[in-house]
Amino acid sequence: MEKLLDILASGIHETKNQLFYAETAIAAAEATHRIDLGEARYAIERGAHRLNRTLAAYRLLRHERQLALIPTVVSDLCAEMALEARLHLQHHGLTLRLDCTLEDAWPMDRELVEDMLSNALQNASRFARAQILLQARLIEGGLQLCVADDGPGFAHLPPASGTGLRIARRLAELHTRGPEHGTLMLSNGGPLNGACFTLWLP
């Protein structure tokens, strides 16, 4: 089993290198010809990161690796999420509002949290009417990250639990501090009166 995983990991590694060359070539072309190929770059980045993080999640859940806990400045994290998603959202006629002025460093598995938020933003973009909000707050001694939209909300609550959601829940729970552990909640209403994805980290 380990051997199979190593083969996959090495293949993914190679693929990502190729995607890196592709993205760099696009960025260079954008600069040279003064054109915007943001959507192409977004697709490449998201694809590569999905590969990366899928493998990471798999290893974590099989207890082959530990959470990579790194103090991450919350406002920086949100700025990067916006950088990744903003052009894509604009392309779909949506605006992304940031409410993340928290300057504090918070320990988290940065790549996994980025992946969860990136997926949440992607989901929101499918249902939002005009606006998506990314919000960070300190609540109950923990960090709460929330992705909300102004769409119709989830048709069923709790929503039929797919594989992605189940994995995300368990990854949130792996974030611990003393007896506390992270949580992931989906709800309706929220700040924009649509769907709301809430990740809380102790």
Next chain:
Amino acid sequence: MATVNIDFSQRRFLVIDDQPMAREALRTIAQTVGAFAVEFAANYQDAIYRIRNNTPDIILCDYILGDGRSGQQLLEELRRFNLLKDEAIFMMVTGEQSYEQVVSAVELVPDDYIIKPFSPDKLLLRLARIMAKKDFFADYYREKRQQEYARALALLAAKRDSEAGRPYRFEILRQQAETLLASGDAVGAEDAYRDILNNYEFPWARAGVARSLHQQSRHGEAREEIDRVVASTPHYFDAVDLKANICIAQGETEEAQRVLDEAAKKTPRNYLRKRLLAEAATLNGDTETARIAMGDVIANDSMPGAVSAADKLSHARTHVASNDKISAEKVLVGMRESEVQNLTLDEQASFAALLAIASPEKGKSKFAGLRPALISAALETTARLDILRAAMVLNDRELADQQAAQTMAGPDAKKSFNSVRTLYALHGREMDFREIQKQVALRRIHHDEPNGA
């Protein structure tokens, strides 16, 4: 493009990657963010040469460098040999997701790491952030470099309480603990690391606790902490080195050698680890492993100035222990005049002792001349073991017994116990060894009585 506005045209970039296409890609990215001067290094040696000659402002280094070495090893070596100022930016570039595991665990970290693929905008954002951090810590870096620890700690304390310090809370805590340890306040460092662990389980902080305990000679407790770290983060090789040092202090040289052997196989070109392996193997009586490890260090550690007089003495020691006097003599006689003249007192003692064994006609008289000094001087355990070995060979029982008693009464008693016993056994003097052991114990009890009761 991004909202960050920094002029990179005056900053010197160095891109380190063994893959030509990746180097080109990184150069393109650097140029896209406005870099003008971008240098390349295609391998480890080239990177060190360029950084030594003219430290770049910003280093973009791939994690995988080929040839059995990694960007992490490069970073560690640069920091240890003081080739990289705190002000220079070191950014690890990685396609390997396993690097997150490394960077979240280890004590020596880059300023940041970035996972491929990434856009120029993202790199720009990260670089801007690091520059802000460097500005925030600038005065601290200066005091730290001057080894003005009290002032460095005062600056950190002020930063910790400041509003501007909020993004750097953990970095400040970490620097406080490291500075306390560097200043020799191992108790303070232990408290600082434990404070961090009260909230989150960072492997580097637990290793810090172990390091602090080790410095306080609380080896048993240190061992418990470091065993936890090694078990949970097997890719954290520095923790293995620390564990080996603790094991050696506890006299568990076999375990020290075992864990080092395992780590050295995965990091075949880490020569600091090879040196430690040679030391553990020597203490463990595995002369062949020690010989191979030191031979590898001398032949292949190409870090400029890395092979020291102490390394050559270690190398000679492994030959002597293997009873290969000709090779030992060759190493010792081959040392440069200036090198021999600049030896420390401990090294002089080792040099004289090893040469007296390897070549009595060349070394015996010098060793005899040093004899009074060897008896009266406060020497380190390694030197004492060499003197003991020479005294045994030259049949100078008084000197041998005196060195054995000193070693066994000293703080390194556990570390050297096996070696001393083996030397006495080798010369058929087990009974004498037991007698010395008894005398040392009696003196200790005697010494402890007034306070102990």
